[in-house]
Amino acid sequence: MSESVLKSLSGPVVLLGAGKMGGAMLEGWLKLGLPADKAVVLDPNIPAEAAAALAARGVAVNPALADIPAPCVLLLAVKPQVAPDALPQLSPLVGPGTLVVSIMAGRTLAFMSGIFGAGAAIVRSIPNTPAAIGRGVSVCVPGPNVSSAQRDLATALLGAIGIVEWIGDEGLMDAATAVSGSGPAYAFLLAEVMAEAGAAAGLPPELAARIARATVAGAGALLDQSDLPAATLRQNVTSPGGTTAAALGVLMNETAGFGPLMVEAVAAATRRGKELAG
Numbered sequence: 358m359s360e361s362v363l364k365s366l367s368g369p370v371v372l373l374g375a376g377k378m379g380g381a382m383l384e385g386w387l388k389l390g391l392p393a394d395k396a397v398v399l400d401p402n403i404p405a406e407a408a409a410a411l412a413a414r415g416v417a418v419n420p421a422l423a424d425i426p427a428p429c430v431l432l433l434a435v436k437p438q439v440a441p442d443a444l445p446q447l448s449p450l451v452g453p454g455t456l457v458v459s460i461m462a463g464r465t466l467a468f469m470s471g472i473f474g475a476g477a478a479i480v481r482s483i484p485n486t487p488a489a490i491g492r493g494v495s496v497c498v499p500g501p502n503v504s505s506a507q508r509d510l511a512t513a514l515l516g517a518i519g520i521v522e523w524i525g526d527e528g529l530m531d532a533a534t535a536v537s538g539s540g541p542a543y544a545f546l547l548a549e550v551m552a553e554a555g556a557a558a559g560l561p562p563e564l565a566a567r568i569a570r571a572t573v574a575g576a577g578a579l580l581d582q583s584d585l586p587a588a589t590l591r592q593n594v595t596s597p598g599g600t601t602a603a604a605l606g607v608l609m610n611e612t613a614g615f616g617p618l619m620v621e622a623v624a625a626a627t628r629r630g631k632e633l634a635g
């Protein structure tokens with residue numbers, strides 16, 4: 358479904374911001390068959406080499422706005438903080454057939470319709486960086502003017518980089534951002550702190566880093582491939598009275614363990630999302 362939707366678009370997909378997330382999304386679309394001449398990148402800071410490589414593949418990089426045909430999609434992948442300066446100039450591009458998709462943390466549907474007009478079709482979404490290997494998670498909420506065909510189009514665009522979850526309540530987006538948008542950083546931090554703890558326990562630091570990284574990656578792959586709940590996979594490691602139980606006694610402490618700490622972390626990220634709302 359994704360492939361046929363992306364291969365048969367009537368107008369271009371315009372990407373604003375070709376950084377980590379925008380760049381990964383563009384690669385996903387091209388891989389799934391979006392014709393390169395249907396992709397337009399707008400990013401004043403794109404490195405010359407990257408711009409030349411995209412242009413060689415047929416992608417239009419930083420054309421004059423007046424030269425861009427009516428877009429099917431305008432995908433907003435700039436930082437939320439630059440949105441008030443970067444978005445208004447794009448307003449003339451947004452016509453009745455244009456779907457605006459934002460991946461900016463915090464920025465609300467109301468903020469975007471304030472720029473693109475109350476009639477604009479807008480999807481607010483939050484992907485995550487495993488998008489770079491096609492293993493992203495995107496949570497999306499549609500604005501009131503989004504047609505079912507445009508929802509399918511957003512699913513195709515975000516589905517090119519991983520799984521897509523739709524929600525109906527925009528009020529949940531900051532919490533979703535705190536879990537899946539920011540979540541990969543928590544998993545990477547786990548690999549970092551396990552390595553540091555291994556070194557503190559006497560392992561050569563490089564060995565500790567290698568085995569911690571491979572362990573987090575292997576556990577993630579097992580979680581992915583198994584049908585068992587995470588709690589069962591955890592219990593399968595934990596011999597009664599053994600080493601894991603000793604560690605989990607610390608990590609699962611009801612007041613100072615991982616659980617309450619994660620609640621605090623997700624709450625902090627959720628609050629920050631609300632601050633970025635604008």
Ligand SMILES: NC(=O)C1=CN([C@@H]2O[C@H](COP(=O)(O)OP(=O)(O)OC[C@H]3O[C@@H](n4cnc5c(N)ncnc54)[C@H](O)[C@@H]3O)[C@@H](O)[C@H]2O)C=CC1
Binds near residue numbers: 379400443462
């Ligand atoms: N990095 C992540 O894990 C995630 C990021 N996001 C959201 O994605 C958006 C982009 O984040 P990243 O890709 O991480 O940032 P990034 O810094 O890698 O990319 C932002 C890009 O925007 C470009 N840019 C800056 N000003 C511009 C302008 N006026 N016009 C066009 N392009 C401009 C920059 O040159 C850069 O290439 C943010 O809004 C962020 O909240 C969402 C989910 C996950």
Ligand SMILES: O=C(O)[C@@H]1CCC=N1
Binds near residue numbers: 462534538539
């Ligand atoms: O840290 C951020 O604000 C962005 C949104 C989710 C992940 N990175």
